[in-house]
Amino acid sequence: MSRAIDLTYRNPRWAAENPSAVSLFKPDEEWHDYLNADGFVDQYSITGTARLGTDRQQAEAFDVIVLPSARYHVTELAPVIAQLRNLGVSAALGFDSNSTDGMLAEAERFSLDCVRMAEYTSAPGAVLVMNDWGATRTYLESARRRGSKIIAKVEGAQDFANRETLRWRLPYTFADLVLLQGEFDEQNIMVDNAITVGSIRTEQILDAAERRILEEPVRPAVTNFNFAYGVHPRAESKWYRDVRDVHASLGYRLHVNVHPAVTAAFVDGRSSWPLALDLETSDVLISRASTAIFDALAMGRRVAYFRPEKEMVWQSVEWTTGVPSIDTPRELKEFLVGRNTYWEPRAGQEFLKKNFVSVFPNVSAVERVATAIASGL
Numbered sequence: 596m597s598r599a600i601d602l603t604y605r606n607p608r609w610a611a612e613n614p615s616a617v618s619l620f621k622p623d624e625e626w627h628d629y630l631n632a633d634g635f636v637d638q639y640s641i642t643g644t645a646r647l648g649t650d651r652q653q654a655e656a657f658d659v660i661v662l663p664s665a666r667y668h669v670t671e672l673a674p675v676i677a678q679l680r681n682l683g684v685s686a687a688l689g690f691d692s693n694s695t696d697g698m699l700a701e702a703e704r705f706s707l708d709c710v711r712m713a714e715y716t717s718a719p720g721a722v723l724v725m726n727d728w729g730a731t732r733t734y735l736e737s738a739r740r741r742g743s744k745i746i747a748k749v750e751g752a753q754d755f756a757n758r759e760t761l762r763w764r765l766p767y768t769f770a771d772l773v774l775l776q777g778e779f780d781e782q783n784i785m786v787d788n789a790i791t792v793g794s795i796r797t798e799q800i801l802d803a804a805e806r807r808i809l810e811e812p813v814r815p816a817v818t819n820f821n822f823a824y825g826v827h828p829r830a831e832s833k834w835y836r837d838v839r840d841v842h843a844s845l846g847y848r849l850h851v852n853v854h855p856a857v858t859a860a861f862v863d864g865r866s867s868w869p870l871a872l873d874l875e876t877s878d879v880l881i882s883r884a885s886t887a888i889f890d891a892l893a894m895g896r897r898v899a900y901f902r903p904e905k906e907m908v909w910q911s912v913e914w915t916t917g918v919p920s921i922d923t924p925r926e927l928k929e930f931l932v933g934r935n936t937y938w939e940p941r942a943g944q945e946f947l948k949k950n951f952v953s954v955f956p957n958v959s960a961v962e963r964v965a966t967a968i969a970s971g972l
Contacts, residue, residue, distance in 0.1 A: 648711040652687060656717040658972060659686040660710065660743075662734065664726045666697040668750070671795045672723065673705035678965035684972065686723075689715065693730045719743050720972040725750040727769040735769060746968055748774040748792070749784070751886030752951075754908045772971050774964055777953040782911060790967045793960035797952045800893035801944065809894055810875040815847050815934060816899075817873040819882035820862055821854040830904040835862055837903060837924045838881055845931060850877070878934050881927070884908045892918065892947040895940025899930050918946045 659679060663669045669688065676686045687708035690699065702709050712734055718741040724731050727747040735745050747770035754766075765785070767773045773789040775781055781791060803809055818838050822831040835851075842849045849864030852873045866873050870887060874880055880891040881899045884906060891898050900909070900920045914920035917938070921927050948954050955963065 648690070648709050648714070652708050652710050653714060655685070655687070655708075655710075656719075657687045657708070657710070658684045658720045659723055659968060660689045660712075660715075660719040660721075660738075661686060661723045662689045662712070662731050663698055664693070664724070664729065664731055666695065666701055667796075668725045669698050669701040669705070669707075671750075672725070672748070673701070673707060674795060674961045675723070675964045675968070676705075676707055678961050679968060682965060682969045684965075684969050689722075689734075691730075691734070721746050721968060723748065723968060724770070727767055728765075732769070739771075744772065744971060745770045746772045746774065746971060748964060749776050749780055751776075751794075752884055752889065752908075753780075754884075772967070774967055777951050778949065779909070779912065779951050790963075791953050792963040792967060793954055794889070794952045795960045795964070797889055797893050797947070798954065798960050800890055801954070804893060804895050804940065804944070810872065812878045812896075813876045814850055815845075815877070816842075816850065816879040816881055816931060817866065817870075817877035818849070818851045819854075819870060819880060819885055819887045820851050820857065820859060821883060821885050821887070822857055822859070831857075831859060832861060834883075834901070834903060835859070837927070838901070839863070841924050841928045841931065844928060847931070879931060889947060889951055892943040893952075895943060897930075897934060897938055898943065899927055901927055912950050915946060917942050 659676075661672050661676060663672065676688075679686045687710050688702050689710050689712045690702075691712045699709075718738065721744040722735060722738045723746045724735065725748050727735060727745060739745055747767050749767060767784055768786060770786070771788060773784060773786050775784065775789050775791045776794045776797075777791060781789070820831075820835060822834075838851075839849055850866055850873070851862055851864045852866045852868070852870045853859055853862055868876075871890065874887065874891045874894055874896060877896065879897045879899060880887060881901050882888055882891075883902060884900070888898050888900060898918055900914065900918070902920060903922055903924070905922070909920075912920075919926070919930060921930060954960075
């Protein structure tokens with residue numbers, strides 16, 4: 596079965612001058628296929644046709660099956676599959692009824708082997724996921740009964756102890772081996788068998804920042820409005836009003852990137868750009884706990900972690916004057932007023948590496964992930 600999808604996107608200045616190009620995203624039909632859990636478009640220009648599970652692929656007994664839950668999972672784990680091949684380990688992407696056209700297109704872009712899980716009968720040595728809960732759980736339970744090891748790569752900012760959501764989710768407690776990003780994961784994840792590998796995406800952004808290929812800021816701030824997943828939903832209106840009023844008091848134009856899973860009809864100043872581009876083109880990110888903070892810091896942008904509702908997920912992190920935890924509108928205003936003072940991008944990047952995402956000299960996250968998987972088979 597073949598599925599085709601086409602998306603073209605340029606840089607934000609070009610898009611602003613050519614608004615018809617933005618309409619290619621078709622928010623009501625295809626937009627969600629290109630967004631990760633924090634509203635990022637992972638590639639700016641994509642054209643692909645994915646062939647899902649040839650007869651040869653269905654018949655092959657792969658050492659590792661990679662089971663994505665979102666398009667950006669394919670993007671992040673595709674280099675791992677290539678590195679596993681270099682280590683003599685065969686791997687394929689597994690798709691099921693929850694897979695999107697965007698995921699399939701990304702598989703084609705990387706020329707990855709794919710299998711249809713409903714018809715794939717071989718028991719792989721391991722199954723690699725970025726979510727060991729939710730839609731993947733049924734297959735993971737079946738795979739474990741057949742002797743497969745379950746390996747999970749932490750996908751970004753996580754509330755490991757469900758402090759905020761009060762859901763019985765307990766992420767990454769089902770897997771046999773968990774691949775951590777850095778210090779926060781090490782201190783907070785409740786498992787016995789774990790290895791710190793860093794973040795493939797963060798390393799890619801750090802590299803782009805080092806090579807100075809990111810867009811330059813064109814606005815004072817972007818607000819990441821993310822009240823998805825039932826985290827303090829009653830606080831969303833006041834949180835937004837606080838940010839809006841601070842912008843008004845400073846004469847700043849409000850620019851809000853709303854998470855695709857959030858309706859929030861009351862929000863004005865909505866951005867039509869992907870969050871990744873909004874981060875590149877803004878001096879400051881204002882956000883609650885989110886992987887967007889990781890990405891902004893990696894880009895060298897200032898970050899205001901705004902938590903007037905006193906969310907607890909990052910309470911163990913030692914925030915600094917350069918990367919502050921802000922509890923009140925007054926503090927947020929003071930931080931934004933000082934945005935033009937000298938800022939060393941490396942300060943934010945080092946804060947990120949110290950607290951959330953480890954970076955290892957002379958070995959990439961891709962290599963560490965692949966080596967951990969191969970060693971565990």
